[in-house]
Amino acid sequence: MRAGCARRLHIRDTVLETINHVLIRHANPLGTLHGGVMLQWMITTATLAAMRLARAPAVLAGMDHIFFLSPVHVGENAILTAWVDYVGKSSMDVTVYVEAENPIRGERRLTTISHMVLVAVNDELRPVPVGACIEPKGDVEVTLYQAALERRRQRVGRLEKRREAILDTSPPRPLDPRYSAVSMRFAYPEDAIFHNAVYAGKLMYYLDELAGIIGLRYSGGPVVTAAVDATDFYSPIRVGEAIEMHAALTYVGRTTMEITLKAIARREESGEARHTTTSYFTLVALDENGRPRRVPPFEPQERWQWELFEQAKARRARRLELLEALKKSRPLKPL
Numbered sequence: 001m002r003a004g005c006a007r008r009l010h011i012r013d014t015v016l017e018t019i020n021h022v023l024i025r026h027a028n029p030l031g032t033l034h035g036g037v038m039l040q041w042m043i044t045t046a047t048l049a050a051m052r053l054a055r056a057p058a059v060l061a062g063m064d065h066i067f068f069l070s071p072v073h074v075g076e077n078a079i080l081t082a083w084v085d086y087v088g089k090s091s092m093d094v095t096v097y098v099e100a101e102n103p104i105r106g107e108r109r110l111t112t113i114s115h116m117v118l119v120a121v122n123d124e125l126r127p128v129p130v131g132a133c134i135e136p137k138g139d140v141e142v143t144l145y146q147a148a149l150e151r152r153r154q155r156v157g158r159l160e161k162r163r164e165a166i167l168d169t170s171p172p173r174p175l176d177p178r179y180s181a182v183s184m185r186f187a188y189p190e191d192a193i194f195h196n197a198v199y200a201g202k203l204m205y206y207l208d209e210l211a212g213i214i215g216l217r218y219s220g221g222p223v224v225t226a227a228v229d230a231t232d233f234y235s236p237i238r239v240g241e242a243i244e245m246h247a248a249l250t251y252v253g254r255t256t257m258e259i260t261l262k263a264i265a266r267r268e269e270s271g272e273a274r275h276t277t278t279s280y281f282t283l284v285a286l287d288e289n290g291r292p293r294r295v296p297p298f299e300p301q302e303r304w305q306w307e308l309f310e311q312a313k314a315r316r317a318r319r320l321e322l323l324e325a326l327k328k329s330r331p332l333k334p335l
């Protein structure tokens, strides 16, 4: 256990639950919860658990792959349970475990599980020490703690690139310019969580919406978000800055499409631009019964299109490997 740790907590002391009833305004025309709304609820629950532990504001620094295993229908509850598995110096590893509940029958099913890293920050949004440690108690907590340490080890490569990534403000290249979009909006106080910092839940909501527009345009019918690849947030967006969001179709499968999303913070009065995040969304096209539907095939013609396809295929292979591992695993809760 680290020295200089003022408070020591068991994982179960950090558990926080939020319950959201799914209404028509949260859902798509097929009556299932929008991925963007779910992402927002997940990030909210993780942020609350982190802030409660740190006794300080916390921002989302990154999240691992997220897979939406089953839809949540209008009239059901989304029960989100978050806990802190591990505390670094200023960062906290938070798991969010999401179940869909039929409130009449009381049945629950796992919808998704995600691992996020939140960082405790000061008024200038710079990292501050959390001042607490996790002391796992019992076999389940030890397993959760060790799994968080392993995830930390696996993220090292991603983290090394984060400083230079801020400077990369070039838009993502689409396979075909017809299947790309740019959206600009001001960051308003309503987008902020505290200290004028735009809330990652809001940003992911906007990005999911933009991805949906491109998916709808390409596939010609309803789409839902099936997965979001591991995503890092390199720099904050402040209220008063412009949020520039790009969406680009970068892969087409049989029933799925990969849309690359990129957000850039722009301080228009000075010309300053910072890369905030790049995120790969996998959307699946659905028919009127909610079953996966074939999308028009895309045949790369140019060399650069083949290259985009090959890069996307590598991401797809990794995604499928992680999804398989998730399906085989028996996710634990510290209760």
Ligand SMILES: CC(C)(COP(=O)(O)OP(=O)(O)OC[C@H]1O[C@@H](n2cnc3c(N)ncnc32)[C@H](O)[C@@H]1OP(=O)(O)O)[C@@H](O)C(=O)NCCC(=O)NCCS
Residues within 6 Å of the ligand: 059, 060, 061, 062, 063, 087, 088, 089, 090, 091, 092, 117, 119, 121, 125, 126, 127, 155, 159, 162, 197, 198, 199, 200, 203, 231, 232, 233, 234, 235, 236, 237, 276
């Ligand atoms: C998170 C942030 C404050 C970290 O700043 P930084 O300059 O990298 O700070 P540091 O190098 O001191 O890292 C701080 C901690 O964050 C961790 N960290 C930083 N980026 C991370 C990422 N993408 N994933 C996981 N951990 C990360 C570091 O490992 C370190 O952990 P430790 O203190 O426990 O050792 C900065 O990247 C940031 O402001 N990002 C945007 C956050 C945000 O606004 N999110 C919402 C966007 S809309």
